[in-house]
Amino acid sequence: MTDITSTAPSNGVIRCTACGASETRPDGEWLVCAYCRHRWLPQRTDAPWQSDGDIGTLMGTEIHAGAAAGTGSRLVTLECSGCGAEVGINTDLNLHARCHWCRHELSLNAPVDNGAVPDAILPFAISREDAQARMWSYVASRWEFATAGFKADFATYPIAAVYLPYFIVDGNVTVRLDGQAWVQKGAFVRRDAPDLYETDIYAVMREADLEVDDLAIEARSTRSRLYSAVSTTNIINALQPFDVKNALPFDARYIGPDVNFEPRDTEVDTAMSTAAGLFATMARGYVAQTLTGYTGHTRWDAEQVAIRGTRWVSMLLPVWLYGYQESTPRGPMMHYIAVNGRTGEVQGSVPVDQGHAKAAGWKLGLAIAAFAIPCVLIDVVLFAASGLAAH
Amino acid sequence: MFASLGLIVIIVGAIVGQSRYARILAKQRNAESRYMPEYEASYVPRGLRRTDTFVSHLSHRGGPDIDNANDAAPHVRAAYFRAVALDVPAPPAPGVLPGVPTGSDAVGHVPPDHAGA
Numbered sequence: 001m002t003d004i005t006s007t008a009p010s011n012g013v014i015r016c017t018a019c020g021a022s023e024t025r026p027d028g029e030w031l032v033c034a035y036c037r038h039r040w041l042p043q044r045t046d047a048p049w050q051s052d053g054d055i056g057t058l059m060g061t062e063i064h065a066g067a068a069a070g071t072g073s074r075l076v077t078l079e080c081s082g083c084g085a086e087v088g089i090n091t092d093l094n095l096h097a098r099c100h101w102c103r104h105e106l107s108l109n110a111p112v113d114n115g116a117v118p119d120a121i122l123p124f125a126i127s128r129e130d131a132q133a134r135m136w137s138y139v140a141s142r143w144e145f146a147t148a149g150f151k152a153d154f155a156t157y158p159i160a161a162v163y164l165p166y167f168i169v170d171g172n173v174t175v176r177l178d179g180q181a182w183v184q185k186g187a188f189v190r191r192d193a194p195d196l197y198e199t200d201i202y203a204v205m206r207e208a209d210l211e212v213d214d215l216a217i218e219a220r221s222t223r224s225r226l227y228s229a230v231s232t233t234n235i236i237n238a239l240q241p242f243d244v245k246n247a248l249p250f251d252a253r254y255i256g257p258d259v260n261f262e263p264r265d266t267e268v269d270t271a272m273s274t275a276a277g278l279f280a281t282m283a284r285g286y287v288a289q290t291l292t293g294y295t296g297h298t299r300w301d302a303e304q305v306a307i308r309g310t311r312w313v314s315m316l317l318p319v320w321l322y323g324y325q326e327s328t329p330r331g332p333m334m335h336y337i338a339v340n341g342r343t344g345e346v347q348g349s350v351p352v353d354q355g356h357a358k359a360a361g362w363k364l365g366l367a368i369a370a371f372a373i374p375c376v377l378i379d380v381v382l383f384a385a386s387g388l389a390a391h
Numbered sequence: 392m393f394a395s396l397g398l399i400v401i402i403v404g405a406i407v408g409q410s411r412y413a414r415i416l417a418k419q420r421n422a423e424s425r426y427m428p429e430y431e432a433s434y435v436p437r438g439l440r441r442t443d444t445f446v447s448h449l450s451h452r453g454g455p456d457i458d459n460a461n462d463a464a465p466h467v468r469a470a471y472f473r474a475v476a477l478d479v480p481a482p483p484a485p486g487v488l489p490g491v492p493t494g495s496d497a498v499g500h501v502p503p504d505h506a507g508a
Contacts (some may be wrong), residue, residue, distance in 0.1 A: 056437065145419055180457060181443075198449075199451065202445055205440075206440070207438075207441070215428060215432050237425055238425050238426055278432070286434075296457050296460075298457065299458065301471060361408040367404070368408075
């Protein structure tokens with residue numbers, strides 16, 4: 001692995017392009033001067049996440065400064081004593097915070113290593129009101145079977161603006177897939193024996209060269225593990241994609257007083273295997289169009305990914321988040337409803353009122369079973385009539 | 392006869408009721424949602440090589456589909472998975488045999504250690 005790029009992210013003072021003042025605040029993607037109210041959009045040119053023409057020539061592992069190690073000074077990361085999550089705040093603007101996952105108040109007494117300053121940040125484009133409206137719309141279709149506790153909480157608790165850490169990866173890869181596929185040739189239906197199928201077996205190989213552009217991978221280990229039986233982190237994963245081409249060089253001012261961020265705790269070495277798996281997934285999707293003739297489906301037995309080159313950039317991506325902890329017999333379970341801060345896509349998990357849901361299933365089952373009553377009555381009447389006729 | 396019909400309807404009712412309950416759980420929990428890079432990520436395919444080799448004909452009982460078919464679940468890794476990082480360009484082919492790619496054409500060539508299944 002070679003560290004090709006060492007361009008440091010911009011941590012210097014950003015001055016108003018009209019009056020030169022250094023005090024600014026973000027308004028979506030824009031920066032606004034606190035003195036002259038001038039609004040301007042920071043420069044996006046020459047950013048590595050915007051180039052997509054040279055992926056085919058990528059060789060080796062190119063790690064940009066934010067995806068390597070380092071620390072940020074104004075950004076402080078606090079460890080939540082409730083769930084162990086690490087939550088970052090910009091101490092220029094904010095001296096207290098609440099965990100956006102489990103809602104514990106965070107203490108400045110428990111700061112931890114900040115991780116690296118990211119290369120880029122994608123500011124929120126969806127306002128709080130818009131995100132709340134989208135969440136309500138999403139929950140409305142699930143309201144009937146939600147628990148009472150969730151209904152009361154969701155109606156009153158504010159949503160949180162969070163920047164979550166991601167690696168943005170470009171890749172120049174070759175994926176080879178080997179397996180077997182079946183073609184159905186017909187079936188013999190037999191009266192007193194199981195059906196007999198006629199099948200042709202083929203050994204299939206597909207090898208694809210892919211130039212992957214801006215694949216986003218979670219850079220927070222606890223969010224990238226998807227164990228749906230005990231957690232709902234798949235919700236966060238499903239929020240993608242983000243329009244990362246519009247990201248800006250990182251500036252801590254985008255992390256305002258009401259905004260938290262999570263630091264990255266995953267290194268490129270660890271994320272490489274995740275990336276390789278996703279490259280294989282993309283190749284599987286691509287070659288699917290060549291398998292339509294295999295009516296008995298395909299079993300891929302081997303997947304091999306040759307990675308010629310990758311380019312890694314770390315980025316903070318915007319998410320509106322609502323969290324609710326449900327107490328279940330198996331232990332607490334966090335449910336999240338999340339809104340992509342750029343596209344407005346909503347994904348969520350709503351706790352189920354088990355009694356209500358089971359009752360709904362029973363009602364439908366009983367309604368169908370009710371048709372059995374006339375059948376039984378007719379049978380009884382016929383039986384009685386045949387008895388009378390015999391007498 | 393009508394009693395048998397009634398029994399069948401009761402069984403169907405129980406199955407439909409259970410299915411309705413399962414659908415409610417799936418909708419609320421949304422557990423199957425995931426990022427689908429095969430559709431949602433941006434990539435440009437630059438080459439596809441394929442072989443389809445007839446192996447045999449089979450007459451068999453059981454289902455019409457291959458055992459453990461996984462083409463519908465591209466996010467689940469196959470039994471054998473290997474990823475190799477090639478930090479250096481593949482060496483150019485000798486170029487003395489007809490049909491062997493050379494120079495820039497060899498970029499898509501997979502080295503021998505990667506070619507075996």
